[in-house]
Amino acid sequence: MEWLAGRIMLLSGARRALVAFTAGLVAVFALPPFGIFAAPFLSFPVLVWLIDGASGNPDHGALRRSFPAFFVGWCFGFGYFLGGLWWLGNALLVEADEFAWAVPLAVVGLPAFLAIFYAFAAALARLLWSDGVGRIAALAFAFGLFEWLRSFILTGFPWNAIGYAAMPVPLMMQSAAVIGLAGVNMLAVFVFASPALIGTRKGLRTGLCLSALLVAAHFGYGFYRLNQPLPLPADPAVTIRLVQPLIDQSKKFDDSERRAIFEEHLKLTEAPAENGGKRPDVVIWPETAVPFILTENPDALIRISDVLQEGQILIAGAVRAEDAGAGQPPRYYNSIYVIDDRGQIVGASDKMHLVPFGEYLPLESLLVSAGLNAIAADMPGGFSSAATRSLLTLPGGKTLYPLICYEAIFPREIGSDALAANALLNITNDAWFGNTPGPYQHFQQAQLRSVETGLPLIRDANSGVSAIVDARGEVVTGFPFGTRGFVDTILPGKIALPMAPEEQGRNGLLLAGLIFGLAIISRVSFIFREN
Structure with missing residues (x-):
């Protein structure tokens, strides 16, 4: 040596x-x-x-x-x-x-x-x-x-x-x-x-x-x-369904495919529970799962209400549009919607930490004038960043702390208000990266956020890796990369941290x-x- x-x-x-x-x-x-x-x-x-x-x-x-x-x-x-x-x-x-x-x-x-x-x-x-x-x-x-x-x-x-x-x-x-x-x-x-x-x-x-x-x-x-003893599920127990639709990323930019993509998510949502089990209380769709502006498509909200049973909630990734005022183009946000069984949007949270060049363009006016667009945003200039993060409330008062895509790799993105939530929610679309090390690396980093916060993690991806992770970082159930389907499980409980963040x-x-x-x-x- x-x-x-x-x-x-x-x-x-x-x-x-x-x-x-x-x-x-x-x-x-x-x-x-x-x-x-x-x-x-x-x-x-x-x-x-x-x-x-x-x-x-x-x-x-x-x-x-x-x-x-x-x-x-x-x-x-x-x-x-x-x-x-x-x-x-x-x-x-x-x-x-x-x-x-x-x-x-x-x-x-x-x-x-x-x-x-x-x-x-x-x-x-x-x-x-x-x-x-x-x-x-x-x-x-x-x-x-x-x-x-x-x-x-x-x-x-x-x-x-x-x-x-x-x-x-x-x-x-x-x-x-x-x-x-x-x-x-x-x-x-x-x-x-x-x-x-x-x-x-x-x-x-x-x-x-x-x-x-x-x-x-x-x-x-x-x-x-x-x-140490496993944490008990929150009372009353909440059954979560993860939907992993495995949509080819290139199809999301094809207008003729948008309706079929939406229906594919609905099909997995309304499928009966395996082995005659309890229907899920909450269904999770991945990031930008809704392939159009949902608020501009009332028929889509009606379809969601047709599929959801009484008391069920859908949490879905979608693009949100906001009027920016007279003479100004709309602002677009990478968002999460909470939708009830009547097709009403009862909660929402927008992404705060955007991916440079992926979701927005630094030096936007210069680069847009040069003909460039953000890679993952099908609109000039890309997405806008939210000023604050909103917790998502489930039936019974339970709350989720939302993290969209790569926000989950930042420990500092998780504020002290997260500890009052019942779980972390990370939706993402790693189909951009194919079956490469990227999705697996992303999952490990999101997994660690559970350990740091003592909160279970609900993670839903278009193509994987989707999983329910308990408050100590152990996978309860989920999908490997490249698998289409759904999985139902009870949301694990949170645990007391040895040290606050x-x-x-x-x-x-x-x-x-x-x-x-x-x-x-x-x-x-x-x-x-x-x-």
Whole structure:
């Protein structure tokens, strides 16, 4: 191992870049659908050794000396994001005649941009670099900081944060209920990078013992939490039907298919319960399931009332239009409607956090004048963003906290009012991405929101992955990707959290302070020894 570490430290030029890129690519295999937990234990030690060798010219200032580490971090990040996000190109091929030209921007350009966060993380770590376990702490702190920044800069895109690699199954997700995703990000990097100490020996016993303790705590707490009594369903019990219609995305843009799409959803809605079971109280349709403006089609609401039985509720994804005033085009919202058995819309919530270029265009006036449209919005300029999020109320007073599509990847999207709800509701349309890693990655990230909030998750997708997840992140029932049909189940109950989301954030901040302190102490000690 010392021989290997030495060889990697001495790499230069294209070979150094290629090894860093490959290390980032290997780390992707820890993410869904692979879930190979060992992969980052190969990747991050290589990154540590590459940064060990990225010392820069000693005659230059600190910032210029950190550039080799910046480049190594960028190559690592480019491999990680290219391998983890290549499937975004599928969305542009749904309407290939209009958007195929942008495939390189999505497949290569976005990973190249996101890699900048890891480049700065590696550069910051190098500024705090020492020997032994201190440099592992420096890397963990720097990655934790820049993963946090990635969650909100330019509206944020925390997809595939490193912490998810340490949480492939519910047993390994429970730590997030104590330290949040930000805390898990830091500890994951610390543990993944610790085998690098085997190659350089300094701090080996301390680093490996500390990492082993963290892994034991991670698994131990997960085992403890999953073995607590299961939460009871809310009283009275609510039966949920998930409808997964498996509609080809290209058909949604074909006017001649819209009525057939609508009827397909209705057919699955009115189907009798399996094995003569209780009819569902609530039926869930996925994001933008209604293929037209519902309020402009009263006949469609009549059809819904014909299908729903007395007391049943339909919750459906739809586009909502709103008059913007005289002389102004309407505003459109990506919305969720609650519709009762009389065909009346009794509740609604609009999406707040839109996908840049997918649902709206940044610099809209400039790009629209250039003839561009948002990819997933069949109207000039795309959707408008809601100012507030509205909880959805079910019969009997139970409430759902709505998250539309990729809003579920943002822990900060879930406000304190969510804890008063009975469940999270995430509707999405991952058919854009085909049978690629994208839908599986999306599901894992939504799944973690249950663990962080102690709320069950109702997740409905057009093509998968649809599931009911209990308050500890375990799947109760659902569909794999690419399956058409419906499933009925009782909504699980909520559980008491060990830490409220605000406390999870404070614990993550405290953890960052401890890791930063270890890095600083090690750095100061290293400088004194060197001098």
